[in-house]
Each structure stands twice: as structure tokens, then as C-alpha cells.
Amino acid sequence: RFFSPGSAALNCSQTPKHLVLLRDGRTLIGFLRSIDQFANLVLHQTVERIHVGKKYGDIPRGIFVVRGENVVLLGEIDLEKESDTPLQQVSIEEILEEQRLELQAKQESEKLKVQALKERGLSVPRADTLDEY
Amino acid sequence: MLAVAWGSLTPGKHPGTWRSSAPHRASPVPKSLCRCGGDLPPRSAPGLLSLGGFLRFPSQEMPSVSVLDYALPQRPPQAREEERDLSERALPRRSSSPVIGSPPVRAVPIGTPPKQAAVPSFNQQILCPKPVHIRASMQQRYPAPYGERMSPNQLCNVPNSSLLGHPFPHSVSPVLTHLQRAQLLGGAQAGRMSPSQFARVSGLVGSPLPSVNPKLLQGRVGQMMSPAGGFRAFFGAAPAPPPPSQPQPPPGPASHLQGLRPQPQMFRPDTTHLHPQHRRLLHQRQQQNRNQHRSLNGSVGDRGGHRGSHQEQARKDPYANLMLQREKDWVSKIQMMQLQSTDPYLDDYYYQNYFQKLEKLAAAEEVHGDGPKKERTKLITPQVAKLEHAYKPVQFEGSLGKLTVSSVNNPRKMIDAVVTSRGEDDETKEKQVRDKRRQTLVTIEKTYSLLLDVEDYERRYLLSLEGERPALMGERKQKICDMYDNLRGKAPGQERPSDDHFMQIMCIRKGKRLVARILPFLSPEQAADVLMATARNLPFLIKKDAQDEVLPCLLRPFSHVLYHLPLGTVTSLVQQLTNLPQSATAPAPTNLHLAAVLQNKFGLSLLYLVLSRGEELQSSDTSTELMQDNQWTELMLLATRELLRIPAAALAKPVSPPSNLLALFSRYVDQQKLNLLETKLQ
Numbered sequence: 172r173f174f175s176p177g178s179a180a181l182n183c184s185q186t187p188k189h190l191v192l193l194r195d196g197r198t199l200i201g202f203l204r205s206i207d208q209f210a211n212l213v214l215h216q217t218v219e220r221i222h223v224g225k226k227y228g229d230i231p232r233g234i235f236v237v238r239g240e241n242v243v244l245l246g247e248i249d250l251e252k253e254s255d256t257p258l259q260q261v262s263i264e265e266i267l268e269e270q271r272l273e274l275q276a277k278q279e280s281e282k283l284k285v286q287a288l289k290e291r292g293l294s295v296p297r298a299d300t301l302d303e304y
Numbered sequence: 305m306l307a308v309a310w311g312s313l314t315p316g317k318h319p320g321t322w323r324s325s326a327p328h329r330a331s332p333v334p335k336s337l338c339r340c341g342g343d344l345p346p347r348s349a350p351g352l353l354s355l356g357g358f359l360r361f362p363s364q365e366m367p368s369v370s371v372l373d374y375a376l377p378q379r380p381p382q383a384r385e386e387e388r389d390l391s392e393r394a395l396p397r398r399s400s401s402p403v404i405g406s407p408p409v410r411a412v413p414i415g416t417p418p419k420q421a422a423v424p425s426f427n428q429q430i431l432c433p434k435p436v437h438i439r440a441s442m443q444q445r446y447p448a449p450y451g452e453r454m455s456p457n458q459l460c461n462v463p464n465s466s467l468l469g470h471p472f473p474h475s476v477s478p479v480l481t482h483l484q485r486a487q488l489l490g491g492a493q494a495g496r497m498s499p500s501q502f503a504r505v506s507g508l509v510g511s512p513l514p515s516v517n518p519k520l521l522q523g524r525v526g527q528m529m530s531p532a533g534g535f536r537a538f539f540g541a542a543p544a545p546p547p548p549s550q551p552q553p554p555p556g557p558a559s560h561l562q563g564l565r566p567q568p569q570m571f572r573p574d575t576t577h578l579h580p581q582h583r584r585l586l587h588q589r590q591q592q593n594r595n596q597h598r599s600l601n602g603s604v605g606d607r608g609g610h611r612g613s614h615q616e617q618a619r620k621d622p623y624a625n626l627m628l629q630r631e632k633d634w635v636s637k638i639q640m641m642q643l644q645s646t647d648p649y650l651d652d653y654y655y656q657n658y659f660q661k662l663e664k665l666a667a668a669e670e671v672h673g674d675g676p677k678k679e680r681t682k683l684i685t686p687q688v689a690k691l692e693h694a695y696k697p698v699q700f701e702g703s704l705g706k707l708t709v710s711s712v713n714n715p716r717k718m719i720d721a722v723v724t725s726r727g728e729d730d731e732t733k734e735k736q737v738r739d740k741r742r743q744t745l746v747t748i749e750k751t752y753s754l755l756l757d758v759e760d761y762e763r764r765y766l767l768s769l770e771g772e773r774p775a776l777m778g779e780r781k782q783k784i785c786d787m788y789d790n791l792r793g794k795a796p797g798q799e800r801p802s803d804d805h806f807m808q809i810m811c812i813r814k815g816k817r818l819v820a821r822i823l824p825f826l827s828p829e830q831a832a833d834v835l836m837a838t839a840r841n842l843p844f845l846i847k848k849d850a851q852d853e854v855l856p857c858l859l860r861p862f863s864h865v866l867y868h869l870p871l872g873t874v875t876s877l878v879q880q881l882t883n884l885p886q887s888a889t890a891p892a893p894t895n896l897h898l899a900a901v902l903q904n905k906f907g908l909s910l911l912y913l914v915l916s917r918g919e920e921l922q923s924s925d926t927s928t929e930l931m932q933d934n935q936w937t938e939l940m941l942l943a944t945r946e947l948l949r950i951p952a953a954a955l956a957k958p959v960s961p962p963s964n965l966l967a968l969f970s971r972y973v974d975q976q977k978l979n980l981l982e983t984k985l986q
Contacts, residue, residue, distance in 0.1 A: 186621050204626045208638040215623055 188250070189214070192243040198222065199235060200248065209239035221266045223273050226259050228266025586622060644688045649763070744808040748815050751790040754783045755821055784825050791819065791834070803837045810838070810845055813852045823861035831865040832873050838862075839880035842907055843900040855906035859959055862910060866917045874918050875936050881911050882943055898946055902955055909958040915943070916962035923967070940972045948977060952984045961985055 189203040191212060201217030214235040221228050261269075288295055578586070645651040710716035761780045768776060793805025809815035823831055838845065838858070849855045866874070883897035901907035918936065969981050 186624050202621075202623070204623055206627070206635055208635055213626075 188248040188253075189245060190248050191237065191245045193237065194241045194243055199232070199237075200229075201235065203245070207239070210242045210245070211239040212237040212242065212245065221270055222258070223266060223269040225257065226261045226266060226269060228261050228263050230263055589625065589628075590622070592628070646688050649760075740808070741812075744805075744812060744815070747790055748809060748812060748818055751787050751822070752814075752818055754787045754790070755818065755825075758783050758787070758825055759821075787822055788826060788830050791822065792837075803841055806834075806837050807841055807844065810841075811848045813854050816849075816852075816854045817857060820857045820861050823858075823865060828865070828868050832869060835862060835865055835877065836873075836880060839877055839910070842881065842910075843897055846900055846904045846907055849906075855904075856909070856959060859906065859909055859913070863913050866913055869917065871918070871921050871936070874914060874921065875939065877914050878911075878918065878939050878943065879935075881907075881914060882939070882946065899950065899954075902947075902950055905956045905958065908956045909960070912958055912962055912965060915968055916964055919962075919964045919968035922971075923964070937972070940968070944969055944973050944977070944981065947984065948973075948980060950984075955984060 186202050188200055191199045191201075191214065193199065198220045199214060199217050200220055201214035203212060204215045205213035212235070214237065217232045217235045218229045219232050221230070285295060648656055710718075758780055761776060765773060765776055791806060791809060793802070810819065819834065823834065826834065845855065869877075881898075881901055901911060918940075965985060966978065966982060970978055973981065
């Protein structure tokens with residue numbers, strides 16, 4: 172028998188939490204309340220989790236309605252495994268700061284790369300139109 | 305009214321058109337309709353009648369109509385037709401989409417979820433709230449006495465609400481909330497209300513709330529809740545503060561109400577922050593799910609951690625079952641439909657193979673008697689039988705020619721693009737080179753397709769019937785021959801003097817991998833041929849491979865081939881590899897060919913392999929034939945000399961030096977040199 176979304180919810184006493192990865196790189200964690208054939212999702216008590224290195228931070232967001240085309244993957248969180256993770260939770264401000272630093276570093280290295288390639292006469296297409304994060 | 309008038313005008317002429325058809329674009333009422341009797345143009349018939357039919361529909365039903373009902377023009381009455389001049393007839397109704405060749409049009413789109421189960425009528429006012437224009441106008445006229453958090457719809461349910469729009473005095477008995485009516489249905493106490501009050505009440509709920517069944521109020525005189533109490537019960541623990549303008553409940557009819565005991569309340573979680581409509585829907589779903597749970601209770605049983613009290617579950621997570629099981633099944637069904645395939649090995653090759661491998665591993669483990677194998681939840685994809693669909697374009701009888709409509713089932717070629725190759729004489733050299741390379745690439749791709757087919761034959765063989773197998777084998781053989789021809793370049797009739805074609809293929813990374821995969825399928829002679837060609841041109845190949853470094857992938861298939869080769873071939877191989885003996889013109893100390901070979905990982909490894917094979921043959925073959933083979937001995941001597949000469953640093957690192965090389969060299973060199981060689985081999 173195949174899995175149907177929320178079938179676990181019907182049988183267990185606890186609703187399982189779901190993790191959704193979106194195309195722009197965001198990770199959302201929440202209770203999946205509804206799904207349709209396009210993978211449009213309704214997430215309840217959603218939290219956006221930002222990962223930087225070994226740290227992560229949660230931003231509570233409330234109810235999300237996600238259009239299906241933006242979903243990369245969706246999975247159920249094993250609540251036992253979630254409790255023993257090597258990752259360390261930090262405050263929102265801290266994780267946002269870390270993210271900013273990481274982005275900055277990435278941009279700088281990218282700039283150097285493009286510069287080096289330009290010197291050699293090669294050009295890399297801009298990744299704006301690609302799903303890159 | 306309209307329909308009745310029409311009927312009176314042309315009695316009995318249109319029995320067939322009184323069916324429920326989809327509402328037609330309403331044509332304006334012709335003036336002629338106002339006349340009593342007389343002729344009326346039949347063309348207006350469909351529009352009006354369907355309009356009449358439309359009025360009869362319940363407000364939420366919209367049947368899915370097949371296009372045939374919709375697109376084809378309705379038949380006008382026969383009698384009229386003969387009398388009419390045909391020029392007066394209107395054009396037949398145009399369908400809104402091209403029928404022919406397209407998938408059928410539905411009035412309800414394919415993706416709509418299943419409808420809600422039919423809800424009892426008293427709930428209708430929740431699910432189908434009053435249209436906005438009515439709501440808005442009412443709000444303008446009357447102030448909101450009960451606070452802003454209630455929707456206008458809710459307000460209309462409030463007893464004694466002045467919003468109801470009827471100038472009845474407040475002495476009238478309160479209008480019940482839907483919940484109270486539900487409780488009324490359940491309760492059956494003799495009431496002290498006079499029927500007249502109910503009659504007025506029913507009048508009250510006449511037009512603004514059309515869907516309420518008056519019978520509910522007339523016949524059923526049950527428990528009546530005091531309005532305030534009812535409110536509190538419905539809205540949960542923390543009610544809104546009663547506004548100051550709340551009218552007093554009328555003393556007369558309501559006095560007896562206070563004496564009544566309110567019904568025991570169902571437990572409700574604190575949902576006061578929600579919109580009332582939201583709340584109602586939520587509770588309704590909970591009720592539905594409770595019913596579901598009750599019926600399922602036997603099967604659910606006590607699955608790990610399942611508590612008996614559903615209400616407790618509801619308390620923990622009131623939104624747990626927003627999606628009904630039916631809806632979940634429906635989504636799953638769609639997802640599974642998308643996975644249907646007639647040939648899973650074609651559509652989903654990697655998934656199938658991966659799971660086969662896993663199963664083989666599991667089976668192997670089981671054979672060893674290890675612990676219980678893990679249950680692997682495999683998604684069982686629905687299998688669909690292969691059906692041959694031959695699309696036949698629609699043809700009309702009696703028409704000349706065929707329709708040319710392009711649709712999703714019958715795509716049509718829009719542009720006729722013809723490739724014209726210009727064979728100019730003064731083509732630049734670069735262009736020639738480029739074309740040649742492209743030719744090679746095409747050859748590689750074609751050969752790859754052949755290869756994939758050949759690799760697949762084993763599986764097909766297992767699946768096929770006995771009678772088909774020889775045919776399959778024949779096909780396979782043919783394909784292998786084709787592959788070989790492709791590799792070496794077809795040269796009908798003549799020998800294959802040039803390795804050019806092969807070399808071109810080998811210069812391309814994909815070509816090398818292709819050769820590695822083809823080798824197992826070739827016959828020994830063919831394989832040896834390939835090997836020879838490689839050895840002959842090895843320095844060239846090495847140079848070309850400097851960037852890709854893909855040559856080592858050939859080592860394994862080569863070693864398999866070598867295993868079957870006789871000594872003669874091996875000898876010539878060594879000769880090719882080392883380019884020994886050298887011609888007289890080449891200066892003695894430099895053997896560039898061999899040097900290149902030795903300095904390259906692949907080259908050296910290949911050389912070692914060949915030498916090792918030679919040694920195997922030598923040691924296994926007890927006859928003295930080998931000893932007498934001058935060529936071999938000579939080669940060995942020369943080879944060892946070269947090896948000694950080359951500095952160890954320049955030697956490449958072989959992939960895996962065979963173990964019997966020392967034994968080989970020991971035949972030809974003395975101990976001292978042997979030690980030297982040994983160090984070099986490390």
C-alpha cells in the first residue's frame with residue numbers, strides 16, 4: 172500500500188512534522204495540513220530554518236501556502252532523530268548574521284573567479300535565471 | 305414565469321427541449337414573445353427553454369456536461385422547419401472548443417477535487433454564505449450590535465437581530481442559531497410556544513435565509529436555549545463582552561426558557577481567536593472525523609500510542625484531519641496515475657535496476673543465513689498493459705478531403721525543414737576537421753545505441769518465449785557486428801589498413817569508454833584486433849588523452865581479452881607496444897615510442913599486463929616451443945634492457961603490477977640487474 176500524505180496523522184497520536192525544501196533554498200518545517208495534485212502545500216505553525224555551517228536558527232512564520240512548482244522535496248521528520256542532531260541552535264539574529272557573512276564570502280570568491288576567467292578569455296553565464304542557491 | 309408563458313404560447317411543441325442542459329448564453333427575449341399565440345421563430349427556443357431549465361436548478365449543482373449536448377445544435381421542431389424559409393434559420397450553435405481530435409471538454413475541469421458530501425440543509429447557510437451584495441447592503445442599513453468579530457452571516461443567525469430586515473417587533477420569539485436547531489431536532493420536549501409564534505418566525509426566516517427549512521421550527525418544539533446561553537455555548541469559553549445595545553429578551557415567550565436546562569456541551573478547544581465561519585467548518589470536520597473514526601475504530605484498534613479518546617486527539621491538534629481520507633486517497637491516486645507506465649524498464653530504468661540490485665544483495669545475505677532481512681518499502685507502481693493506439697483522423701461522410709486539425713493526439717508538422725549540405729570545393733581545412741569530428745561523434749552515438757540494445761538482450765531473453773529466442777540471438781549478433789564495423793570503419797572488400805577511423809573514436813573520451821564497454825561482446829579475433837590497433841598507436845593516444853585521463857578504464861577489458869590470447873598475438877603485441885626491434889635508422893638510445901609508453905600509467909600497466917600474460921603462457925606451457933621462440937626471447941631481452949635504462953623517476957606508476965614479472969625477467973637477466981628491475985617495479 173502506498174503512503175498517502177497525512178495517513179500517519181490518522182493513525183498516530185502525534186501529527187508528524189514535515190520538512191519542505193523550496194527552490195530558492197529555504198527550508199520550512201511545519202505541520203502539513205493539505206496537499207493537492209500539484210504539490211501545493213498548506214503548512215501550519217511553520218518555522219523557517221536557516222542553516223549555516225553547524226548552526227541553525229528558526230524563524231516562526233505561521234501559516235504557509237506554497238505553490239507546488241516551488242517545492243523541491245517534502246519529507247516527514249523523524250521526531251526521535253530530530254532530537255539528537257549534531258547541529259547547534261542559535262538565535263535568529265545570530266544566524267542571520269552568519270548567513271550574511273557566508274553570502275558575502277561567497278560573492279567575493281565568485282567575483283575573483285569571474286575575474287580570473289575573464290583574464291583567460293572565458294565567460295561564465297550569469298546564474299540569475301537558474302535555480303541556484 | 306418565463307417558462308410558463310412560453311409553454312402556453314406553443315403548447316406541446318417542444319417536449320424534448322425541456323431537459324436540463326447547461327445554461328446557454330441567454331439570448332435577448334424577442335419582442336414576439338409578448339404576443340399571445342402566433343408564430344415564434346424557433347431559434348429562440350433553445351435559449352429560453354434552457355434558461356427556464358436553469359432556474360430550476362438547485363443553486364450549487366452544476367452537472368458536467370459532455371460536449372455533445374452542448375455543441376450540437378438542438379433540433380427545431382419538424383413542423384416548423386418545413387414551413388420556414390431556411391435562410392431565416394440562425395446558424396447552429398458554435399462550440400467553444402474544437403471538438404474534433406481534441407480530448408473531450410468538460411464543463412468541470414479535470415483537476416477539481418471531489419465535491420463535499422451532501423450536507424443537511426440547515427448547514428447550507430454556513431457553506432453558502434449570503435452573496436456579498438446582500439451582506440454589504442444590510443450592513444449599511446443597520447448597525448452591528450454584537451461586535452465586529454462576527455461576520456454578517458453570523459449576525460443574521462443571532463436571535464432578535466435587527467439585521468434580519470423585517471419590521472417585526474422584538475416580542476417575537478428569537479430566531480435560533482443553526483446549532484440550536486440541531487439540538488431542537490434531537491430534543492423532543494413539549495414546548496410552551498404557541499404555533500403562531502413559530503409561524504411568524506418562519507416568516508421571519510423566509511427570504512433572507514431561504515434555505516432554512518420552516519418545518520424545523522413548526523413541528524419541533526423542543527428545548528430552547530436562552531439566547532445568551534446559546535451564544536456562550538457556541539462561542540466557547542470566553543465570550544465577547546456583550547455590547548450595551550443588546551436588546552432584552554422578551555419577557556413573554558422567553559420566560560420559560562430560563563427554566564430549561566441547557567444541553568450538555570460538547571468539549572471544544574479554545575478556538576475563539578478564529579473567524580466564526582472557520583470555527584464552524586472546523587467543528588463540522590471534527591464531527592465528520594469522529595464519525596469516520598467510529599466506523600474505523602475496529603480496524604485502527606490500538607496501534608502504537610493511539611489513544612481511545614478522539615476528543616483528546618482533537619484537543620492536542622485540532623487541525624489534524626483537515627484533509628479527509630477521501631481527499632488524500634484522491635491525491636495519491638493522481639500521483640500513482642502519473643507513475644503508470646507500459647514499459648518500466650524503458651521509462652524508469654535506473655530505479656528498476658537499483659532495486660533489482662538491492663534485492664539481489666538481500667537475497668544473497670539471506671542465503672548466508674544472516675538476520676532477518678530489512679523490510680524495504682518498495683513503491684509498487686501501477687502496471688498498465690500496452691495498448692496500441694492508432695490515431696485515426698476524423699472523417700466525415702460525403703466530404704471531399706480530410707480535416708487538417710492539429711491537436712495533442714495528432715501533432716502536425718508545421719515547418720518543412722530540409723538539411724542541405726553545401727559541398728563546396730574551397731572548404732577550409734578547419735571546417736573539414738570539424739565535420740570529421742562531428743561525423744565521429746555521430747558514429748559514437750549510433751554505436752552507443754547499439755551497445756545499449758545489446759546489453760539489454762540478456763533481460764529480454766529471460767522474458768521472452770522459447771520460440772523468440774533464436775531470433776533475439778540473431779539480432780544480437782548482427783548488432784555486435786555492426787558495432788565492430790562502426791568502430792573500425794567500414795571498408796567493404798578491402799583489408800583494414802588504416803586505423804584512422806578507430807583513432808578518431810579513441811581520441812574522444814566517450815569513444816574510449818564505448819570501446820571499453822564493447823570489448824566484452826566482441827569475438828576474440830575482433831578484440832585482439834582492437835588491442836593491436838591501440839598498442840600500435842599508443843603514444844598518439846597517450847598524447848591525446850593527457851587531459852581526459854580516461855585510458856585506464858580500458859585496462860580491465862583488455863586484461864580479459866589478453867587472457868584468451870595465444871602467444872603469437874602476445875608477442876606481436878609486445879612488439880607493437882615497445883616498438884622493438886627498432887629500425888636501423890633510429891638512433892639507439894632513444895626509443896620514443898617505448899619511452900612514452902613507459903612514462904604513462906596506462907601504457908606501463910598495459911605493458912606489464914602483456915608481459916605477465918606472456919609469462920603465464922611460458923610457465924604453463926611445458927613444451928619447449930616457447931624457449932625456441934626467438935622473437936619472444938629477443939623482445940624480452942630488448943625490453944628488459946630498456947627498462948633498465950630508464951630512470952626510475954620517469955617510470956609511471958602502474959595500476960597494479962602483476963606478480964609474475966620478476967619471474968619473467970629472471971629468465972633473461974642476471975641477478976644484479978634483476979634487483980635493479982625489482983626496485984624499479986616498486
